[in-house]
Amino acid sequence: MRQIVATKHARSAAYDCKRSCNCESCMSLDGKVSTRSTELPAVSGSPLIASDAASNLALPWIVRLRYGMVGGGAAALFAAAWVFRTDVRLLWSALPLAIVLFSNIWLQYRHNLPERSAQYVLGTIFVLDTLCLTAVLGLTGGPMNPFSLLYLVQITLSIVVLSKVWTWALGTLSAVCFGLLFFVSVPFVEFHVPGNEHGFSPHIVGMWIAFIIAAALISFFTGRVSDELRLREREVLVLQQ
Numbered sequence: 001m002r003q004i005v006a007t008k009h010a011r012s013a014a015y016d017c018k019r020s021c022n023c024e025s026c027m028s029l030d031g032k033v034s035t036r037s038t039e040l041p042a043v044s045g046s047p048l049i050a051s052d053a054a055s056n057l058a059l060p061w062i063v064r065l066r067y068g069m070v071g072g073g074a075a076a077l078f079a080a081a082w083v084f085r086t087d088v089r090l091l092w093s094a095l096p097l098a099i100v101l102f103s104n105i106w107l108q109y110r111h112n113l114p115e116r117s118a119q120y121v122l123g124t125i126f127v128l129d130t131l132c133l134t135a136v137l138g139l140t141g142g143p144m145n146p147f148s149l150l151y152l153v154q155i156t157l158s159i160v161v162l163s164k165v166w167t168w169a170l171g172t173l174s175a176v177c178f179g180l181l182f183f184v185s186v187p188f189v190e191f192h193v194p195g196n197e198h199g200f201s202p203h204i205v206g207m208w209i210a211f212i213i214a215a216a217l218i219s220f221f222t223g224r225v226s227d228e229l230r231l232r233e234r235e236v237l238v239l240q241q
Contacts, residue, residue, distance in 0.1 A: 142185025
């Protein structure tokens, strides 16, 4: 704010001096101040730069989110194998999670991505997450796997940090991948049992847990990213005043 006030005073002084003497130094100063005063609204109002800023602001939270998804996925696989005693293929199912983990380590060290690159990097990461999730679901029951709700996480985040083209593309990809699970998947007998004598079936319990996880991820991380974006908007508005 002090810089903006000083700029206004400098412009006013240059204008008064130009009226009285028309010297070359005053003309040059007035031109520089006028140029600086018109540059900020043009840059701030650019939709492309605003989208790139949103992607860069959301990047640390997306990294944390993906670490949480890898940890939650690994815990769910071990629980399916050791708690519910299902015939899960741990090594093959853990391979897509390892791909997500290594890609997230690479993403963690990509700070302040260049303009035009942030959208493509995060969009590609979300596509990779969708494909890896499809692979895990295909090896652990297919469409009957209750964790298919996690498709919503990437779609919701794309609404906040990516353009509409990426959001529609991810939505279409998720729908196609989920449809393929009906034809290409490893069936789990436990997921087809509606109930048992000792209580809820693993499928019903898994659906409940998956719903809680999806709701928590969407509410928490999307809320934090939205707060960061609103804070950035307020800062821009203050600078424009």
